[in-house]
Amino acid sequence: xxxxxxxxxxxxxxxxxxxxxxxxxxxxxxxxxxxxxxxxxxxxxxxxxxxxxxxxxxxxxxxxxxxxxxxxxxxxxxxxxxxxxxxxxxxxxxxxxxxxxxxxxxxxxxxxxxxxxxxxxxxxxxxxxxxxxxxxxxxxxxxxxxxxxxxxxxxxxxxxxxxxxxxxxxxxxxxxxxxxxxxxxxxxxxxxxxxxxxxxxxxxxxxxxxxxxxxxxxxxxxxxxxxxxxxxxxxxxxxxxxxxxxxxxxxxxxxxxxxxxxxxxxxxxxxxxxxxxxxxxxxxxxxxxxxxxxxxxxxxxxxxxxxxxxxxxxxxxxxxxxxxxxxxxxxxxxxxxxxxxxxxxxxxxxxxxxxxxxxxxxxxxxxxxxxxxxxxxxxxxxxxxxxxxxxxxxxxxxxxxxxxxxxxxxxxxxxxxxxxxxxxxxxxxxxxxxxxxxxxxxxxxxxxxxxxxxxxxxxxxxxxxxxxxxxxxxxxxxxxxxxxxxxxxxxxxxxxxxxxxxxxxxxxxxxxxxxxxxxxxxxxxxxxxxxxxxxxxxxxxx
Amino acid sequence: xxxxxxxxxxxxxxxxxxxxxxxxxxxxxxxxxxxxxxxxxxxxxxxxxxxxxxxxxxxxxxxxxxxxxxxxxxxxxxxxxxxxxxxxxxxxxxxxxxxx
Numbered sequence: 001x002x003x004x005x006x007x008x009x010x011x012x013x014x015x016x017x018x019x020x021x022x023x024x025x026x027x028x029x030x031x032x033x034x035x036x037x038x039x040x041x042x043x044x045x046x047x048x049x050x051x052x053x054x055x056x057x058x059x060x061x062x063x064x065x066x067x068x069x070x071x072x073x074x075x076x077x078x079x080x081x082x083x084x085x086x087x088x089x090x091x092x093x094x095x096x097x098x099x100x101x102x103x104x105x106x107x108x109x110x111x112x113x114x115x116x117x118x119x120x121x122x123x124x125x126x127x128x129x130x131x132x133x134x135x136x137x138x139x140x141x142x143x144x145x146x147x148x149x150x151x152x153x154x155x156x157x158x159x160x161x162x163x164x165x166x167x168x169x170x171x172x173x174x175x176x177x178x179x180x181x182x183x184x185x186x187x188x189x190x191x192x193x194x195x196x197x198x199x200x201x202x203x204x205x206x207x208x209x210x211x212x213x214x215x216x217x218x219x220x221x222x223x224x225x226x227x228x229x230x231x232x233x234x235x236x237x238x239x240x241x242x243x244x245x246x247x248x249x250x251x252x253x254x255x256x257x258x259x260x261x262x263x264x265x266x267x268x269x270x271x272x273x274x275x276x277x278x279x280x281x282x283x284x285x286x287x288x289x290x291x292x293x294x295x296x297x298x299x300x301x302x303x304x305x306x307x308x309x310x311x312x313x314x315x316x317x318x319x320x321x322x323x324x325x326x327x328x329x330x331x332x333x334x335x336x337x338x339x340x341x342x343x344x345x346x347x348x349x350x351x352x353x354x355x356x357x358x359x360x361x362x363x364x365x366x367x368x369x370x371x372x373x374x375x376x377x378x379x380x381x382x383x384x385x386x387x388x389x390x391x392x393x394x395x396x397x398x399x400x401x402x403x404x405x406x407x408x409x410x411x412x413x414x415x416x417x418x419x420x421x422x423x424x425x426x427x428x429x430x431x432x433x434x435x436x437x438x439x440x441x442x443x444x445x446x447x448x449x450x451x452x453x454x455x456x457x458x459x460x461x462x463x464x465x466x467x468x469x470x471x472x473x474x475x476x477x478x479x480x481x482x483x484x485x486x487x488x489x490x491x492x493x494x495x496x497x498x499x500x501x502x503x504x505x506x507x508x509x510x511x512x513x514x515x516x517x518x519x520x521x522x523x524x525x526x527x528x529x530x531x532x533x534x535x536x537x538x539x540x541x542x
Numbered sequence: 543x544x545x546x547x548x549x550x551x552x553x554x555x556x557x558x559x560x561x562x563x564x565x566x567x568x569x570x571x572x573x574x575x576x577x578x579x580x581x582x583x584x585x586x587x588x589x590x591x592x593x594x595x596x597x598x599x600x601x602x603x604x605x606x607x608x609x610x611x612x613x614x615x616x617x618x619x620x621x622x623x624x625x626x627x628x629x630x631x632x633x634x635x636x637x638x639x640x641x642x
Contacts, residue, residue: 184608212619248627299622303630315630 013416013513028113029516034099035414036120037090042483044086044127047134049479051079056438056472059465064456072455073140074156080143082134085165086127088399089257092264093210094123094175096406097203099414101179103507103514104197106188106523111181112174119174126168133157133164142453144254147235147246151227158228162221169214172260176210179203188506190525197505197529198274198281201288202267205295209256209263213299217253220246247309251302259298261395262362263291265402266333269355272405273337275503276352277344280530283336290329297326307378316375323373330366334359349501350424354405357432361397365390368443383453386446389439397435404431404482411486412496416513419493423485431478437471502535548603556597563590 010016014031017023024032054075058066067075098116102109110116133139139161141150150158183196183204223234224246233239235246274281281287303311303319311319337359346352368390371377381387411419441464446452450461457465499508504527510519527534567586575582596602601613 208615212616216623244630245627248630249623252623252627299619300626303626311630312633314633318626318629 011511012515013511014516015416015513017516026117028109028117030098030102030110030113030116031414031514031516031518033116033120034095034097037094037098037123040120040124040127041087041090041095044082045479047131048079048082048087049476051075051082052472053476055079056469058455059457060469062457062459062462062465067455069455070140073142073453074138076453077139077142078134081130081139081161081165083395084143084257085168086123086130088261088395089168089172090123090175091261091399091403092268092406093179093203093206093260094119094171096268096403096410097179097206097264098175100199100410100507101182101203102186103510103518104200104505105183105186105191106506106519106525107182107186108517108519110178111186112178115174116178119171119178122174123168123171126164126166126171129160129164129167133160144250145221145224145246146250147224147227147243151224151235151246159225162225165221166218169218172210173214176207176214179207180211183207188523188525191506194285195525195527195529196288198270198284198287198291199267199505202263202270202291205291206260206263206267208292208295209260209298213253213256213260216249217257220249220253223249244306244309244311247306248303251305252299255302255305256295256298258391258394259294261399262402263294265358265362265399265406266291268402268406268409269337269358270333271503271505272351272355272409273340273359274530275409275501276349276355277341277346278502278532279340279344280528280532281336282339282342283332284529286332287336290332293329294326297322297329301326301373304373304378307375308382320373320375324370327366327370330362334363334366348425350419350421350428351405351409353425353428353432354401354408357428358398358401358405361393361401361435365393365398368393381446383451384446385442385450385452388452389442389446392439392442397439401431404428407482407486409501410507411489412500413507413512413514415486415490415493416496417489417493418496418500419482419489420485423481427478427481427485430474430481434471434474434476434478438468438475439471441465441467441471499535502532504530504532504535508535548597548600552597556593560590560593 014029024036027033027036054067055072058064058072058075060066064072098110137157139154139156139158141154141156141158141161145158145162183200187196223232226232227234227236227239227241231239233241235241235243237243270281270287301319301323303315304323307316307320337355348356368386372381372387372390408419408424411417445461445464445468448461450457496512498510498512500512501508506519506523506525507514509523563586567583570579570582570586595613601609604610
């Protein structure tokens with residue numbers, strides 16, 4: 001690629017068309033809104049990461065010596081709320097999804113550009129209120145806001161925190177229905193449903209969950225606020241309520257929320273695995289429909305969070321069985337990615353390293369999920385570090401790895417610059433090692449009986465906890481590295497060609513970075529998805 | 543597709559119907575119908591919701607199938623929430639609570 005010189009006059013693109021702050025804050029360009037989200041969620045990631053650091057430092061020693069138990073409660077609550085509602089839920093959909101959904105289907109923008117901008121302001125309002133809560137004393141209920149603690153006993157900023165989540169929920173709903181309408185109504189000529197990139201199928205499934213699930217958690221949290229403020233009898237048995245009703249309503253959204261996090265990562269992995277194997281995704285239709293199946297089945301399993309909470313034995317049986325069903329479409333995806341790589345021309349560029357990391361770690365997270373769906377085992381490991389390890393394998397090993405794969409894969413398109421490949425690989429390896437060292441010992445800790453949400457523990461658990469904290473330090477280095485070299489590449493990175501990976505998507509058939517209107521003229525699609533004979537170029541940066 | 547124009551009269555009639563149903567709900571809450579109280583209250587609520595969706599939200603005038611798909615999906619998901627929650631509430635008596 002060294003022979004390609006930077007053009008003397010820079011082409012006009014969405015970044016250099018207008019440099020005023022106003023042009024960013026009032027933009028309706030889906031690409032710029034994606035960047036606004038990228039900056040915001042990165043900031044929130046480091047807030048949540050700070051809380052995680054404090055948790056791991058406290059757990060370095062068996063005694064609760066770094067902070068009081070009350071402060072520790074606030075730390076894990078802040079970590080959970082910020083990471084779930086303000087980082088993971090919007091992570092891929094609001095950044096890469098915003099940037100790529102219109103480009104991949106050959107549209108100029110989302111169907112409702114102003115609502116897209118409004119969604120970012122909703123997010124910022126919610127995030128701002130949440131930061132106010134953090135700075136003025138925090139909240140200590142855990143991110144799950146279980147009653148009666150949240151509605152009656154907690155003395156922290158519960159109402160402000162649930163209002164913050166309520167507001168941020170709207171940003172999610174706005175993004176979701178915007179994607180649904182865009183995918184239905186704005187596909188370019190020839191872009192049939194069976195030619196859609198799998199990224200789009202996964203984002204469609206994600207959007208369905210966002211639109212149908214988010215209102216339920218919003219109402220559940222509103223009811224907590226109403227009971228807390230006005231003593232309405234919703235959840236308190238003394239007032240005629242039912243405490244388990246909160247858990248039913250909360251998990252009706254918050255379990256599918258896991259699929260809001262993981263489906264977009266699967267979207268990225270499908271694109272990356274295909275591109276770096278130079279093969280059409282094996283079983284395209286099965287992978288596409290598996291996304292929809294996950295979205296639907298994901299709504300039928302929520303009470304597996306409540307097996308020991310006092311639900312009926314019959315309900316536990318039903319939800320245990322239904323929980324196993326979700327494993328089927330998830331496994332279809334994993335096996336089909338493996339089959340895509342089989343006999344493919346596999347190259348191990350940074351995005352592919354993250355994608356392969358995703359496949360392995362997601363599988364471990366998923367398999368341990370089956371342990372937890374089994375009624376007998378769940379009684380033993382419920383509310384222990386086994387659960388913590390399980391969902392971090394899904395959310396960090398899965399969702400965050402997929403997010404980083406996507407950021408690297410589309411960085412040339414977003415920024416117009418290549419990231420430094422060697423540093424990319426070093427960071428990917430650091431994150432993989434740090435992640436496993438952090439969370440694998442937690443499986444063991446949980447199985448041995450260490451409960452979650454305590455700031456002190458028996459001395460015999462110290463070795464495993466020290467390993468976990470050491471791993472977290474490595475993981476932290478792994479997360480800071482991309483932040484540094486991606487910012488560095490904005491100025492010093494090689495100028496990216498239009499299609500550095502010789503990928504097949506429409507987004508690669510327009511300049512890097514793209515012009516504001518995405519395509520000089522509306523593209524007409526005449527090839528199937530992942531048809532590598534439709535791109536003439538040989539990959540240059542691999 | 544052109545916007546369907548709904549006459550002011552239709553809106554007023556629907557509004558009056560909603561107000562009448564509200565008075566009915568409030569009135570019936572003072573009469574003890576035993577276990578039918580909830581059934582009657584829910585039935586009236588469903589009628590009110592249907593009026594709002596069909597007339598105020600213009601679903602009645604929508605001839606595109608996709609709109610109906612969206613509306614039906616919303617209700618189907620509400621059905622999932624209610625039906626699966628009921629697997630817990632309705633069966634607490636006959637199989638007991640886990641661990642007890």
